[in-house]
Amino acid sequence: MKALKIMVGLGVVAALLPVATDNPTHLNLAILVLMAAQLGVAWNLLGGYAGQVSLGHAAFYGLGAYTSTMLLLNFGINPWLGMLLGGVVAALLSLGFGWSCFRLKGHYFAMATIAVAEIVQIVFTNWDYAGSAVGLTIPMTQRGWGAMVFADKAPYYWLALGLLVLTLLANWAVERSHIGYYLRAIKDEPDAARSIGINIARYKQIALSLSAFFTALGGSLYAQKELYIDPNSVLSTALSIKMALVAILGGVGTLFGPVIGSVVLTTIEELTRSFFGGGGRGTDTIIYAALIIGIAVFYPSGVIGWFREWQQRRKTKQSAPAESKNAPVREASVEEVAP
Amino acid sequence: MSLLELHGVTKRFGGLTANQDVSFTVDAGQIVGLIGPNGAGKTTAFNCVAGFYAPTSGRIELDGKTISGLTPEACARAGVGRTFQVARTFTSMTACENVMAAALLHERRVGAARAEALKLLAFVNLDHFADKPAGSMTISEQRRLAVARALATVPKLLLMDEVMAGLNPSEVREMVKVVLAIRERGIACLIVEHVLEGIMPIADKIVVLDRGIKIADGTPTEVSRNPAVISAYLGDA
Numbered sequence: 001m002k003a004l005k006i007m008v009g010l011g012v013v014a015a016l017l018p019v020a021t022d023n024p025t026h027l028n029l030a031i032l033v034l035m036a037a038q039l040g041v042a043w044n045l046l047g048g049y050a051g052q053v054s055l056g057h058a059a060f061y062g063l064g065a066y067t068s069t070m071l072l073l074n075f076g077i078n079p080w081l082g083m084l085l086g087g088v089v090a091a092l093l094s095l096g097f098g099w100s101c102f103r104l105k106g107h108y109f110a111m112a113t114i115a116v117a118e119i120v121q122i123v124f125t126n127w128d129y130a131g132s133a134v135g136l137t138i139p140m141t142q143r144g145w146g147a148m149v150f151a152d153k154a155p156y157y158w159l160a161l162g163l164l165v166l167t168l169l170a171n172w173a174v175e176r177s178h179i180g181y182y183l184r185a186i187k188d189e190p191d192a193a194r195s196i197g198i199n200i201a202r203y204k205q206i207a208l209s210l211s212a213f214f215t216a217l218g219g220s221l222y223a224q225k226e227l228y229i230d231p232n233s234v235l236s237t238a239l240s241i242k243m244a245l246v247a248i249l250g251g252v253g254t255l256f257g258p259v260i261g262s263v264v265l266t267t268i269e270e271l272t273r274s275f276f277g278g279g280g281r282g283t284d285t286i287i288y289a290a291l292i293i294g295i296a297v298f299y300p301s302g303v304i305g306w307f308r309e310w311q312q313r314r315k316t317k318q319s320a321p322a323e324s325k326n327a328p329v330r331e332a333s334v335e336e337v338a339p
Numbered sequence: 340m341s342l343l344e345l346h347g348v349t350k351r352f353g354g355l356t357a358n359q360d361v362s363f364t365v366d367a368g369q370i371v372g373l374i375g376p377n378g379a380g381k382t383t384a385f386n387c388v389a390g391f392y393a394p395t396s397g398r399i400e401l402d403g404k405t406i407s408g409l410t411p412e413a414c415a416r417a418g419v420g421r422t423f424q425v426a427r428t429f430t431s432m433t434a435c436e437n438v439m440a441a442a443l444l445h446e447r448r449v450g451a452a453r454a455e456a457l458k459l460l461a462f463v464n465l466d467h468f469a470d471k472p473a474g475s476m477t478i479s480e481q482r483r484l485a486v487a488r489a490l491a492t493v494p495k496l497l498l499m500d501e502v503m504a505g506l507n508p509s510e511v512r513e514m515v516k517v518v519l520a521i522r523e524r525g526i527a528c529l530i531v532e533h534v535l536e537g538i539m540p541i542a543d544k545i546v547v548l549d550r551g552i553k554i555a556d557g558t559p560t561e562v563s564r565n566p567a568v569i570s571a572y573l574g575d576a
């Protein structure tokens with residue numbers, strides 16, 4: 001209950017942020033954080049809970065962005081509906097993605113996902129109807145909530161926040177249902193999971209389809225925010241890596257891990273970009289790489305894992321003097337005043 | 340009709356014949372020990388029954404229905420529970436969650452699955468460890484946890500692969516108690532075991548494999564007097 005209150009409180013504070021600041025740079029950073037967090041949370045369904053590390057999720061992001069944009073430009077379909085259809089298209093195509101990639105395990109699975117995403121990127125780069133390498137532009141003729149196009153940043157902020165909350169709720173529901181237990185079982189011991197009657201192919205696919213659906217929603221939102229998409233901005237490999245990194249940095253298989261990961265990573269990314277300016281092109285990539293190495297070596301369980309370890313250590317430290325009657329009184333009192 | 344029937348099961352891996360024409364039965368509520376020297380093909384036969392291998396030829400029936408060639412998950416649904424040589428507990432979960440994951444096969448409501456899991460943890464004498472991460476349990480505790488997890492799928496037949504290996508004498512006694520209690524529940528047990536002093540006193544029947552071939556089956560007393568068994572274990576005199 002306490003955790004719920006804290007979350008609702010944080011949500012309210014987050015929702016009021018655009019009222020507190022009218023600095024577009026700060027608001028834009030906040031939007032980027034929320035959008036990256038949403039992608040990390042969506043990625044986490046497959047990569048975190050089920051332990052199937054995908055480095056091809058940009059394919060779903062791009063499918064979402066392209067579906068809603070092409071439906072809008074060619075058939076005048078409302079972007080809200082287009083966004084939903086984009087999610088459905090991505091979830092359907094994830095069946096082929098899963099069929100081809102789930103034959104492989106571990107690193108081989110990750111490599112296959114890169115290949116599939118590359119194929120999608122090449123198709124869109126060469127597909128004239130989808131704007132090929134030039135990309136697609138959404139006109140600003142219609143504005144407002146109906147058209148999901150706005151002149152200022154605040155509505156995009158609320159949209160990104162709403163989408164993040166929706167994705168978190170979906171993850172929470174999965175985590176608490178039998179699917180959540182099954183995905184963790186598959187991640188820990190696939191053979192044992194099969195021995196207790198879990199059809200692991202089916203549950204991996206369920207995780208992938210859900211993950212693809214929410215990733216595509218993020219892609220549609222990106223298209224509506226930037227009003228311009230091309231294969232490089234919504235289908236690039238770097239984007240796939242970022243989705244994975246956000247979740248891994250924060251803590252895989254935890255509800256809020258990717259949110260924390262996104263705050264840290266996006267802030268670093270934007271700071272280095274503004275700090276090094278045009279002369280520092282690629283600096284953010286160097287920092288990505290350094291982060292990956294750092295996490296792999298020192299904190300494989302991410303920021304959340306590190307925090308839990310620290311809490312555990314503090315707990316055992318606190319309970320040790322209480323359990324032992326011989327513990328010096330002075331030490332016990334020191335522990336009590338510690339935060 | 341017996342609960343489990345193997346009819347001429349043969350399993351080949353390339354040129355290696357791990358099981359050659361193996362036939363035996365397990366009756367409902369029986370404890371059957373599957374023994375034999377290293378490399379006799381015990382685990383292969385076991386994996387055929389659990390669906391992890393499809394026999395090259397021959398047929399396996401559970402309750403009159405053919406289960407050979409089914410996937411492991413289909414075998415679990417049909418009523419075959421199993422444990423592994425290494426416990427293979429879900430180490431990122433607590434003991435209770437391990438058993439819940441299995442109980443969810445027949446009970447999709449998480450709350451009810453938890454209640455069932457707690458009952459089974461008490462059954463294997465691990466109830467005070469319900470919230471302990473499975474990864475931090477001892478080998479003996481993890482073995483019993485794996486048994487509780489297999490029981491949560493509501494099996495008719497429980498396959499146990501060397502559940503007593505590497506345990507100290509008091510841990511073996513504890514495991515023996517659990518196995519006897521499982522039979523009390525009417526669940527048949529097929530046990531692959533190296534620890535003969537653990538299995539011989541409790542088994543209703545012993546099946547002996549040597550180099551992939553069944554060389555004897557019968558009560559523990561009959562089998563231990565069988566010359567073929569003695570020579571398989573001790574070598575020809």
